[in-house]
Amino acid sequence: MxxxxxxxxxxxxxxxxxxxxxxxxxxxxxxxxxxxxxxxxxxxxxxxxxxxxxxHPAVIAAVRSQLERLVHCNSYTYYVPEVAQLARQLAEITPGRLQKSFFSNSGAEAVEAAMRMAKAYTGRSEFIALERGFHGRTLGTLALTGNAGRRRKGGPYVPGVAFAPTPVRLASRPDETPAQVVERAVEGLENAFRYQTSGAVAAVIVEPVLGEGGILVPPPEYLPRVREVADRYGALLIVDEVQTGFGRTGRMFAIEHYGVEPDIMTLAKGIADGFPLGATVAKAEIADSLGPGEHLSTFGGNPVSVAAALANLEEIIRLxxxxxxxxxxxxxxxxxxxxxxxxxxxxxxxxxxxxxxxxxxxxxxxxxxxxxxxxxxxxxxxxxxxxxxxxxxxxxxxxxxxxxxxxxxxxxxxxxxxxxxxxxx
Ligand SMILES: Cc1ncc(COP(=O)(O)O)c(C=O)c1O
Missing domain, CATH: 3.90.1150.10 (Aspartate Aminotransferase, domain 1)
Structure with missing residues (x-):
């Protein structure tokens, strides 16, 4: 010790x-x-x-078997069957038209890829995130992270990020009802679009339940309203499910509680039961806005992590x-x-x-x-x-x-x- x-x-x-x-x-x-x-x-x-x-025995068995066959070759230079299978399965289990996955190694990288896809698809460069949100510790994801403590010693960050109020009751307004919380947060989001950006917002990014922010659960009406506002301004909706994904909140993905269809979803943490893997799942036309080789990762979609993810997912569904x-x-x-x-x-x-x-x-x-x-x-x-x-x-x-x-x-x-x-x- x-x-x-x-x-x-x-x-x-x-x-x-x-x-x-x-x-x-x-x-x-x-x-x-x-x-x-x-x-x-x-x-x-x-x-x-x-x-x-x-x-978990099923994950360990899948990993052992994968170790006997292939550890690494780069899943973007060559075709790897397990990668194809996981991408197909994610398309099936994620909501709406989310279809194509980009595989990386962590949550932050999954969010970085989402930022790049949103920029490429919309031709815009700005983002709106939540004041108490957290999206990772790389310079790009810290720029989207509202939590001031986490941002210390990293700036200046990429410009063009505005922050909207987190949809939670304020200590200074203890009597606020959930409906009032939603109205205040949505008004703040509108204001962020109108007054804090130049009108070229590529995407709004939200965690459906804020994890690092202190386990904050937005009222049910909030996320449908965010979708509505984002649509009105021609911005995409990125749902960061790095922490909430794979059953954690009582649904496979937390966004299912809210009946909202995102344009891009980011995943990591619970995806492979401890093996490092990130995934950015997007609508096909959004994923395709980055051409071959325009975004890549050496270890992303590593066959061992992907084999772990397949076994993990099978057990999560079976149980x-x-x-x-x-x-x-x-x-x-x-x-x-x-x-x-x-x-x-x-x-x-x-x-x-x-x-x-x-x-x-x-x-x-x-x-x-x-x-x-x-x-x-x-x-x-x-x-x-x-x-x-x-x-x-x-x-x-x-x-x-x-x-x-x-x-x-x-x-x-x-x-x-x-x-x-x-x-x-
Ligand atoms: C919602 C969310 N996004 C992104 C991240 C970053 O993930 P990672 O630490 O794997 O880079 C985290 C990590 O806590 C997270 O909770």
């Missing part, structure tokens, strides 16, 4: 702000073990990645994990919201499916110290959770979708006790 920590300090750049004092030795299913053999129930899934659990996430998420939300009423220090419990946030704060404002303390108490009791939100005061519960109901209920008990202990100091 000590040497690993020392070497991290000496040789690893840019670690997480509040890295957990835990050296991971192995993981399987919903469990992680540290070097001392202690077992943890993983309720963060490697930042919302292993929806099917760690090292109907979106429905399982909806069921377990609803149990947790009801229970936690009830518990929160009696727990000073909990401002709000919110979420969709197995993407749940517990926001902590008091009269002095957000309490990121409570969040870190609660996470530590939970870890000491054998449950791993995340911390997020722009102010760092939101606990993130995003377990593998396969978590058993017994484990999930135990985790909730541990988390409630951890929050109570953190808040009482």
């Amino acid at each position: 000590d040497q690993v920590r020392q070497w991290y300090d000496a040789y690893v750049a840019h670690r997480f702000a509040a890295i957990e004092p835990l050296v991971v030795a192995r993981a399987e299913g919903t469990r992680l073990w540290d070097q001392e053999g202690r077992e943890y129930l993983d309720c963060f899934s490697g930042i919302s990645v292993v929806n099917l659990g760690h090292r 109907d994990l979106p429905a399982a996430a909806a069921r377990k998420g609803a149990i947790a939300l009801t229970r936690l919201q009830q518990w929160a009423q009696g727990c000073a220090g909990v401002r709000e419990v919110r979420g969709l499916g197995l993407m749940i946030g517990i926001e902590l704060g008091d009269v002095s404002g957000p309490r990121p110290d409570w969040a870190v303390a609660a996470r530590a108490h939970a870890r000491q009791a054998g449950v791993l959770i995340g911390v997020g939100g722009p102010e760092g005061n939101v606990l993130r519960l995003q377990p593998p979708l396969v978590i058993s109901e017994a484990d999930w209920l135990r985790a909730l008990e541990v988390i409630e006790a951890a929050v109570a202990a953190a808040v009482s100091g």
Whole structure:
């Protein structure tokens, strides 16, 4: 443990702000073990990645078999059967006319590709994103990221990005109804089109549930209104499902909750149960606006990751994990919201499916110290959770979708006790 920590300090750049004092030795299913053999129930899934659990046997078998055949050749220079199969399957399971996939290695690259497609298709160069949105840490995706903390030390960014209000209730207006929230957010979006851009907006980009923003769920009427406004200004709609995709929110893709058809969808994280892969799925005419070789990636669509994605998807569908996430998420939300009423220090419990946030704060404002303390108490009791939100005061519960109901209920008990202990100091 000590040497690993020392070497991290000496040789690893840019670690997480509040890295957990835990050296991971192995993981399987919903469990992680540290070097001392202690077992943890993983309720963060490697930042919302292993929806099917760690090292799922079907994924491992597919990867092993792929390793025996082909590791790399570049999936854009040669035809790779698994890549063709995954692209076809994504066209089938994504909503509307989304049809062609560009494969990369991460969420940020998936968003970068979406930006390029939108620019090429529309011949326009500007974007509108949400104030509390997050889309990655490359310079292009940081330009779309509203969260000020995440943008520090990276600018100046590409110009031509305007930010619209996030469709959530403001602390300064606690009595706002969801309908009023939507009106204010849509008016802000209109204003962004009218006054903050030159009128050449290529696309609006939104997360259907904001993950890094602190698990923020827009009211149901919001996204259809965004579609309407974007259409009126001739802009495309990019839905960033990097964090919400593959069953996490109780549907295969979160946008299905809203009945909206995007022009481009970005995917990564849960796509391959831990193997690195990003996908940008677009309507054919939009994808085709970039010609051969105009956008490419050396490792993108790596056959091993793609084989993992195929097995992952097959299991998610076979086990109907979106429905399982909806069921377990609803149990947790009801229970936690009830518990929160009696727990000073909990401002709000919110979420969709197995993407749940517990926001902590008091009269002095957000309490990121409570969040870190609660996470530590939970870890000491054998449950791993995340911390997020722009102010760092939101606990993130995003377990593998396969978590058993017994484990999930135990985790909730541990988390409630951890929050109570953190808040009482
Ligand atoms: C919505 C969203 N988009 C993009 C990204 C960036 O993904 P990656 O870290 O794989 O580049 C993230 C990562 O958290 C995300 O949540």
